[in-house]
Amino acid sequence: MMLDFRRWIQSIATVLSNAWLLFPFTGTIYQGKLKSLCVPGLNCYSCPAAVGACPMGALQTMFASVRPSFRAGNFHIGLYVIGTLGVIGSLAGRMPCGWLCPFGFMQELVNKIPSPKIDIPSFLSCFKYAVLAIFIVALPIFAVDIFGYGENAFCKYICPAGTLQAGIPMSFLQPRLRDLWGGLFMVKMAILLFLILSMVFIRRPFCRTLCPLGAIYSLFNRVSVFKMVHHPDRCVRCGECYRNCPMGVRFYEGANQNNCIRCLQCMRKSCKYGAIGHSLSAAPSKDTMPSGGASL
Amino acid sequence: MDKEIDVKSVLLLLLFTFLLVAGINAGEVQAVWKKAIKVCLSCMGLG
Structure with missing residues (x-):
C-alpha cells in the first residue's frame, strides 16, 4: 500500500x-x-x-x-x-x-x-x-x-x-x-x-x-514538474480527501493548493471515484482544471 | 489527459539549476560546510 x-x-x-x-x-x-x-x-x-x-x-x-x-x-x-x-x-x-x-x-x-x-x-x-x-x-x-x-x-x-x-x-x-x-x-x-x-x-x-x-x-506547487490533477467530472465532493489529509486540504477546492504536500494519501486511500490524479511535466488539460479557487 | 510540456516548469527548473551551479562555482558549498560543522548555539536557544 x-x-x-x-x-x-x-x-x-x-x-x-x-x-x-x-x-x-x-x-x-x-x-x-x-x-x-x-x-x-x-x-x-x-x-x-x-x-x-x-x-x-x-x-x-x-x-x-x-x-x-x-x-x-x-x-x-x-x-x-x-x-x-x-x-x-x-x-x-x-x-x-x-x-x-x-x-x-x-x-x-x-x-x-x-x-x-x-x-x-x-x-x-x-x-x-x-x-x-x-x-x-x-x-x-x-x-x-x-x-x-x-x-x-x-x-x-x-x-x-x-x-x-x-x-x-x-x-x-x-x-x-x-x-x-x-x-x-x-x-x-x-x-x-x-x-x-x-x-x-x-x-x-x-x-x-x-x-x-x-x-x-509551496510557492512551486502550481508550477512544478510534478503536479496534482483534479477530475471535477468524477468528484462528488464527499470530503473524504479532507478527512484523511495530513494537512487538512480539501482537494476539490484546488488541485495544487499551497498546503498540499503531495503525500498522495487522498489519491491512494481516500478517493473512491478516481477524481484525484497526478501528472509529470504536463499542464492540466481543460477538462481536468481545478474546479474551484485555490486557497492557502 | 492530453499532455503538453509546461514551459514554466521547465524554465524554472533551468533557472534554479543555473543558480545552483553558480553558487557551487562561487564556492558556497564550502561556505555552507564551514557553518554547518560548527555547533550553532543560537539554533539551540543558547546564544
Missing part, C-alpha cells in the same frame, strides 16, 4: 538525515564533508546525529554574513541554497514535506495519539510567509551587529526542530552548555512544547502555520 510505502520513505529519510551514530563517542556534531549538502527537509544541523545541512539554517547564515562576505570579495549570497531549494521545488513542489521531512514525520506520528481533532482557520496558513520574509530574509540581512553580521533569527527565536534535535541532546552531550540555559532557551522550550501539544489535536500545525521551508516549497 502507498501509505505504508510513504511511512517507510519517511522513516528512511529521517534515519539518513540523522545517520551519525558515533556522536556519543565524539561528544559533538558530525563534521564530515556531507555537511555541505542541504537536506530537503527541516533537520537542524546542530543535531549531534545530523549528517547534512538544514537548508533554512544554511540560508540564514548565508544572508546573515552577506555583508562581511562582500567585504572579503567572496560574494556569497546563498545561490547554492536557493538553487537547491529551487530545483527541488521546481521538480516536486511541496512533496519533500510529505515524504522526506523528519519534523513533518514527527508531527504526523504525534497526531496519531487518540484525541479529538480540531482544525485551524485557513488564514493562519499565511503566517508562514511572514515568518519566511521576516525571520529568514529580513532580520538576517538587515538586523546586523557592528561587524555587519546578522543573526539566524528563525533558528534563534522560533525553530522547534533546533530545540528538539540540538538544544536538548547537546545539553546532555556537553553538560557545560546547560550553564547557558536562560530566558531564550525557556521561550524556545515553551514554543516546542506548545507545538507538540498542538500536534496531538491539529494536523501538522507547524507545517501549516510557521514552517518557512514549507512556505518556499
Whole structure:
C-alpha cells in the first residue's frame, strides 16, 4: 500500500538525515564533508546525529554574513541554497514535506495519539510567509551587529526542530552548555512544547502555520514538474480527501493548493471515484482544471 | 489527459539549476560546510 510505502520513505529519510551514530563517542556534531549538502527537509544541523545541512539554517547564515562576505570579495549570497531549494521545488513542489521531512514525520506520528481533532482557520496558513520574509530574509540581512553580521533569527527565536534535535541532546552531550540555559532557551522550550501539544489535536500545525521551508516549497506547487490533477467530472465532493489529509486540504477546492504536500494519501486511500490524479511535466488539460479557487 | 510540456516548469527548473551551479562555482558549498560543522548555539536557544 502507498501509505505504508510513504511511512517507510519517511522513516528512511529521517534515519539518513540523522545517520551519525558515533556522536556519543565524539561528544559533538558530525563534521564530515556531507555537511555541505542541504537536506530537503527541516533537520537542524546542530543535531549531534545530523549528517547534512538544514537548508533554512544554511540560508540564514548565508544572508546573515552577506555583508562581511562582500567585504572579503567572496560574494556569497546563498545561490547554492536557493538553487537547491529551487530545483527541488521546481521538480516536486511541496512533496519533500510529505515524504522526506523528519519534523513533518514527527508531527504526523504525534497526531496519531487518540484525541479529538480540531482544525485551524485557513488564514493562519499565511503566517508562514511572514515568518519566511521576516525571520529568514529580513532580520538576517538587515538586523546586523557592528561587524555587519546578522543573526539566524528563525533558528534563534522560533525553530522547534533546533530545540528538539540540538538544544536538548547537546545539553546532555556537553553538560557545560546547560550553564547557558536562560530566558531564550525557556521561550524556545515553551514554543516546542506548545507545538507538540498542538500536534496531538491539529494536523501538522507547524507545517501549516510557521514552517518557512514549507512556505518556499509551496510557492512551486502550481508550477512544478510534478503536479496534482483534479477530475471535477468524477468528484462528488464527499470530503473524504479532507478527512484523511495530513494537512487538512480539501482537494476539490484546488488541485495544487499551497498546503498540499503531495503525500498522495487522498489519491491512494481516500478517493473512491478516481477524481484525484497526478501528472509529470504536463499542464492540466481543460477538462481536468481545478474546479474551484485555490486557497492557502 | 492530453499532455503538453509546461514551459514554466521547465524554465524554472533551468533557472534554479543555473543558480545552483553558480553558487557551487562561487564556492558556497564550502561556505555552507564551514557553518554547518560548527555547533550553532543560537539554533539551540543558547546564544
